[in-house]
Amino acid sequence: MPTNAIASALPRIVAMLRANLLVGLTLAVVTLPQAIAFSTTLAGLPPHFGIYAAIWGVLFTALLNPSRVFSGGPNTTMSAAIGITLLPVAPPFGADYVGYALTLILLAGLIQMLFLLIRPLGRMLDLINEPIINGLICGIGLFLIFKSLTSFAGLPINTEVEWPLWIAWQSFLAVLEIGNMYAIQIGLITLITSLVVRQIGFLRNWAILIGVAAGTAYSAYLNATVGLQNTMIEQIANLSSVGFVFPSLPAFNQEAMSDIISILPGAVTLALLGLFQTVAAMRRMNRKIGGYTDSRKGIFADAVSNCVLPFLSSLPTCASFNRMWLVYSLGGDSRVASAISALILLLMVLFLAPLIAIIPMPAMAAIIMLLGANMIVWEDIKPHLKNRREAVVFMASFLSVLFLDLFGAVVVGSVLAIAYSKWEQAHPDISVRGNVLKVRGNMYYGSLPVIESTYHDVMKREGTVTLDFSECYYIDSEGIRWLTSAKAGLKARFVDRRGGEDRREVEGSGKADRRARERHDARRRRERRDRRRHSEF
Amino acid sequence: MAALPAKLLKVTLIVLVLGGMYLLALNKHAERDQLRKISVDLTPSCKEKLQGYALAAAEHYRSPYVRKMSGAWSTIRGYSEDDVRAIQRGCNIVDDLQGNLANSGARERWNADRFVRGTHTTCANCHQGVGDKQDAVGNRLVGSNSLGASWAMADMYDRFTGLLLPHELRQMQCYINSSNGFKPNAADDLIRDVTAYSRFLSAAVDLKIGNRYPEQGMDEIPASATRRRGDDYVRGAQVYRERCASCHGPQGLGTIVQGRVLYPALAGPQSFSLDSRMNFAAVNTIMPGFICRNMPLGQEGSLDNQECRDIGYYLSTLPRPAGDKQGPLVAAWQQLMMTVMPPLTRYAESLGSKDTPHAPAD
Numbered sequence: 001m002p003t004n005a006i007a008s009a010l011p012r013i014v015a016m017l018r019a020n021l022l023v024g025l026t027l028a029v030v031t032l033p034q035a036i037a038f039s040t041t042l043a044g045l046p047p048h049f050g051i052y053a054a055i056w057g058v059l060f061t062a063l064l065n066p067s068r069v070f071s072g073g074p075n076t077t078m079s080a081a082i083g084i085t086l087l088p089v090a091p092p093f094g095a096d097y098v099g100y101a102l103t104l105i106l107l108a109g110l111i112q113m114l115f116l117l118i119r120p121l122g123r124m125l126d127l128i129n130e131p132i133i134n135g136l137i138c139g140i141g142l143f144l145i146f147k148s149l150t151s152f153a154g155l156p157i158n159t160e161v162e163w164p165l166w167i168a169w170q171s172f173l174a175v176l177e178i179g180n181m182y183a184i185q186i187g188l189i190t191l192i193t194s195l196v197v198r199q200i201g202f203l204r205n206w207a208i209l210i211g212v213a214a215g216t217a218y219s220a221y222l223n224a225t226v227g228l229q230n231t232m233i234e235q236i237a238n239l240s241s242v243g244f245v246f247p248s249l250p251a252f253n254q255e256a257m258s259d260i261i262s263i264l265p266g267a268v269t270l271a272l273l274g275l276f277q278t279v280a281a282m283r284r285m286n287r288k289i290g291g292y293t294d295s296r297k298g299i300f301a302d303a304v305s306n307c308v309l310p311f312l313s314s315l316p317t318c319a320s321f322n323r324m325w326l327v328y329s330l331g332g333d334s335r336v337a338s339a340i341s342a343l344i345l346l347l348m349v350l351f352l353a354p355l356i357a358i359i360p361m362p363a364m365a366a367i368i369m370l371l372g373a374n375m376i377v378w379e380d381i382k383p384h385l386k387n388r389r390e391a392v393v394f395m396a397s398f399l400s401v402l403f404l405d406l407f408g409a410v411v412v413g414s415v416l417a418i419a420y421s422k423w424e425q426a427h428p429d430i431s432v433r434g435n436v437l438k439v440r441g442n443m444y445y446g447s448l449p450v451i452e453s454t455y456h457d458v459m460k461r462e463g464t465v466t467l468d469f470s471e472c473y474y475i476d477s478e479g480i481r482w483l484t485s486a487k488a489g490l491k492a493r494f495v496d497r498r499g500g501e502d503r504r505e506v507e508g509s510g511k512a513d514r515r516a517r518e519r520h521d522a523r524r525r526r527e528r529r530d531r532r533r534h535s536e537f
Numbered sequence: 538m539a540a541l542p543a544k545l546l547k548v549t550l551i552v553l554v555l556g557g558m559y560l561l562a563l564n565k566h567a568e569r570d571q572l573r574k575i576s577v578d579l580t581p582s583c584k585e586k587l588q589g590y591a592l593a594a595a596e597h598y599r600s601p602y603v604r605k606m607s608g609a610w611s612t613i614r615g616y617s618e619d620d621v622r623a624i625q626r627g628c629n630i631v632d633d634l635q636g637n638l639a640n641s642g643a644r645e646r647w648n649a650d651r652f653v654r655g656t657h658t659t660c661a662n663c664h665q666g667v668g669d670k671q672d673a674v675g676n677r678l679v680g681s682n683s684l685g686a687s688w689a690m691a692d693m694y695d696r697f698t699g700l701l702l703p704h705e706l707r708q709m710q711c712y713i714n715s716s717n718g719f720k721p722n723a724a725d726d727l728i729r730d731v732t733a734y735s736r737f738l739s740a741a742v743d744l745k746i747g748n749r750y751p752e753q754g755m756d757e758i759p760a761s762a763t764r765r766r767g768d769d770y771v772r773g774a775q776v777y778r779e780r781c782a783s784c785h786g787p788q789g790l791g792t793i794v795q796g797r798v799l800y801p802a803l804a805g806p807q808s809f810s811l812d813s814r815m816n817f818a819a820v821n822t823i824m825p826g827f828i829c830r831n832m833p834l835g836q837e838g839s840l841d842n843q844e845c846r847d848i849g850y851y852l853s854t855l856p857r858p859a860g861d862k863q864g865p866l867v868a869a870w871q872q873l874m875m876t877v878m879p880p881l882t883r884y885a886e887s888l889g890s891k892d893t894p895h896a897p898a899d
Contacts, residue, residue: 091700156723167720170651174722176558176565177648188559192552199544403865 016334023330024340026205027071027323032345033212034371035074036236036356037364039315041151042079044092045101047236048246049315050074051349055342057309057317062338064301067293069285069327071338072305072317076371077140077273079315080147085266089259099251102310103260106250107267108274109306109316115275116303122296125279127417131384131394133280136413139401141375148365149175154183154233182222182231183362190215190366205326208367215363234361244346246313269407274318278302281319288328322374393420422446430454435462439469444476459491470497569726572647577625578640580632586667587628590741594618600741605675613740620733627734630727631660631684632667637797647726653718654858655807657791662801663715663815665831669738677742680756680830685738687753689746704732714813717858756830757822763843773851776844780833787886788879789855804855806875812860817853824849
């Protein structure tokens with residue numbers, strides 16, 4: 001009976017709902033200050049952009065992505081990429097800027113859609129390995145710390161890209177010399193409170209919120225005693241007029257076209273940064289919870305969400321490492337948690353807007369600094385530094401964030417990823433014993449020069465070569481052509497112990513025999529391929 | 538429980554570092570306040586300029602210049618002691634950015650040289666007459682890059698980026714491009730003092746805010762202002778050798794005598810960058826305009842429009858630092874060129890000078 005079934009399942013549903021309610025509440029409370037900080041200090045957009053990303057972005061990805069602990073929403077690096085791309089195009093917070101930002105997000109969504117539709121393109125994302133992603137993340141973390149220095153000290157942000165390290169150094173000196181001391185005090189109180197609270201076990205996940213609350217309380221105290229006209233602290237605008245949905249249109253018109261073309265590289269960067277993180281986060285969380293969700297489903301969820309979000313005044317969405325980790329560690333086990341967090345946030349925005357309005361900007365900058373510092377995790381970096389090849393890739397990716405722009409870093413990262421995997425394959429393990437040359441690895445155009453040089457060395461020394469490719473698992477057509485020409489010289493002998501071919505080599509002679517053997521071989525080869533395919537799993 | 542003390546130690550360490558930085562900031566702020574309170578030693582040109590405009594702390598300000606030019610006194614709100622010192626420091630920065638004339642070097646110029654890479658740059662190189670160039674009678678000159686008129690212009694659309702830039706941000710562009718340097722924060726005292734000085738200039742010569750005055754910016758020379766023979770850097774090199782090389786050096790590397798920059802570099806590591814609007818390759822009307830109006834010193838107006846454009850073209854072919862936005866590859870290439878080209882050119886020219894006596898004129 002259905003009623004019975006429901007009645008029997010009810011305790012389970014209630015228990016699940018209750019567990020996920022707490023996770024959802026925590027998630028909402030943790031996301032709120034991040035969302036505001038991302039949109040205002042990083043992306044240069046009004047605060048409701050971040051909040052809508054935390055509501056609608058989280059909700060859409062929760063509905064579209066089947067992964068159990070997936071949590072989307074506003075993201076540091078994507079917000080930073082928006083700010084960096086658009087600062088040279090229009091003044092932040094203005095109407096033009098908002099229009100271009102929406103266009104940028106839509107373009108990124110469409111590019112992500114391409115990654116979904118063109119299957120090999122999406123598969124390419126899997127070639128990005130951990131050292132590259134960790135290098136990017138560390139570089140961006142460091143960048144976020146420098147980037148928020150000026151707003152930490154209540155100084156105006158410069159209108160052009162503040163990327164190079166030496167500009168960051170100038171900003172640091174400016175903070176020391178001409179920073180607004182009230183702003184610095186608010187920022188420091190936020191920073192230190194969050195840091196200390198983080199160490200207390202059960203409050204760990206609430207640290208950011210408590211820090212922002214402390215900073216806001218001190219700012220309110222300053223407003224009461226010194227006066228806002230004297231402290232000159234910037235605060236978040238009142239959101240109460242915004243409501244729960246705010247339709248918007250990306251800027252697409254004749255005059256905007258030249259600017260839209262100029263932000264295209266930025267759109268590619270934005271799309272790739274989002275997909276990198278989603279795919280990497282899903283990969284990492286899959287291994288953590290021991291399940292498997294196809295990363296294409298993540299790409300699908302991101303692409304669709306990012307095509308819709310620009311029409312809802314929202315930042316783009318992608319997976320968030322720290323929030324997914326939060327859901328996982330709180331024991332959240334379904335997508336319900338994320339959906340609940342979105343709904344709670346919606347209620348908070350509708351009813352707590354006047355409270356949000358008095359949050360000071362230096363507190364937001366302090367939060368960004370903290371998150372930036374959290375992105376640099378020594379435990380993640382250490383294994384890369386032990387392996388020389390990984391260390392090179394990690395350092396290159398890390399430094400390219402600091403010395404090139406984000407687009408350059410993404411390009412360097414992708415090129416490195418491809419070079420890395422190719423390099424791996426192009427150096428098969430070759431062992432020589434007497435005139436027997438054993439190849440373990442691939443035999444293809446990239447690895448042939450390595451094999452050939454050893455082959456000719458042995459040939460010169462011994463006069464004949466026995467090439468053993470029992471452990472050679474892939475030969476491309478160029479490899480086959482080379483093998484044919486080597487065989488034609490009559491001094492090479494091929495051995496493959498898997499098929500017992502060396503034994504037949506001795507036995508077999510005569511034309512008919514050979515034809516029969518070839519037929520036999522072809523059949524065997526087919527079987528062998530099948531067997532290998534199975535044995536992979 | 539070994540983890541707890543380690544954690545505690547880490548947090549304490551971070552808090553101590555942050556506290557140390559806070560104390561350092563307090564110290565730096567106090568130092569800055571003190572620096573802004575001491576009286577300013579003016580450079581000779583500034584002394585003359587500001588005395589001529591009768592700058593003093595008082596309730597009202599009346600400019601002798603306005604009296605001289607219009608015959609009537611105009612009275613406006615005066616300046617406080619702080620304002621006067623800010624204006625004086627601004628004037629010093631414009632006249633002597635590098636602090637060559639200062640007793641205590643860079644300290645008196647408030648970090649000005651932190652934001653420039655070369656050692657030749659001074660605002661007054663381009664903004665001549667300490668940002669307020671006048672003829673003998675006191676007429677302000679057309680296209681003389683006047684700072685007062687620039688301040689009166691207030692916000693201006695930048696024609697290359699399309700951004701609406703206030704005076705402070707336009708100053709930043711000077712630091713990035715014209716001095717091949719770094720961008721000061723918009724709230725930096727360096728920017729504020731120069732703004733105070735520019736604002737004072739506009740008050741002293743009675744400019745009205747929001748207007749476009751002819752002395753603002755360069756008197757640009759587009760190709761249409763010539764007989765359209767086309768610009769030619771070979772011709773430019775010839776004119777440069779005849780008219781400019783005696784001061785700026787045969788390769789435009791400037792002239793330094795006893796550690797003082799007599800004539801600034803037009804090329805090489807000490808000069809403006811490739812992104813600068815003084816670079817003919819970036820904007821081909823500004824450098825010629827500057828040359829025609831202001832060069833050679835004492836013989837202004839002796840070059841015709843085409844010659845100015847040719848010289849500008851020639852100068853843009855000389856190696857100079859890359860702009861910050863051009864990326865590391867261009868920067869490296871320009872560094873190489875700046876190292877390799879001067880000796881090569883010197884060698885080539887020594888061959889040429891050996892040849893000339895032997896070669897009979899055709």
